[in-house]
Amino acid sequence: xxATRAFALCLAASLxxxxxxxxxxxxxxxxxxxxxLMTPQERDAYRAGIGRAGDDAARGQxxxxxxxxxxxxxxxxxxxxxxxxxxxxxxxxK
Numbered sequence: 877x878x879a880t881r882a883f884a885l886c887l888a889a890s891l892x893x894x895x896x897x898x899x900x901x902x903x904x905x906x907x908x909x910x911x912x913l914m915t916p917q918e919r920d921a922y923r924a925g926i927g928r929a930g931d932d933a934a935r936g937q938x939x940x941x942x943x944x945x946x947x948x949x950x951x952x953x954x955x956x957x958x959x960x961x962x963x964x965x966x967x968x969x970k
Contacts, residue, residue, distance in 0.1 A: 909939070909961030910946030913953065 908914065908922055922942060929935040943961070950957045956964050 909943050912963045913949050
């Protein structure tokens with residue numbers, strides 16, 4: 877096998893592993909309630925906070941406090957968040 881071919885196979889394998897790892901990371905991430913109202917830095921801080929929460933109960937409390945903050949922010953911006961945390965204009969249904 878030539879060095880070029882071996883390099884190409886190694887590169888292809890590396891790219892496949894990187895793609896699989898990226899897909900696994902995306903699957904681990906949850907949708908963040910109210911993410912549309914947050915900056916990228918706030919979303920990163922949310923993920924870090926969830927990661928620091930010790931157990932399911934602590935994560936649940938963290939999520940609840942987050943929901944309350946984002947509902948308040950939505951009200952200040954004149955929008956509403958639906959049950960999944962997606963921005964809806966006031967009075968919009970669905």
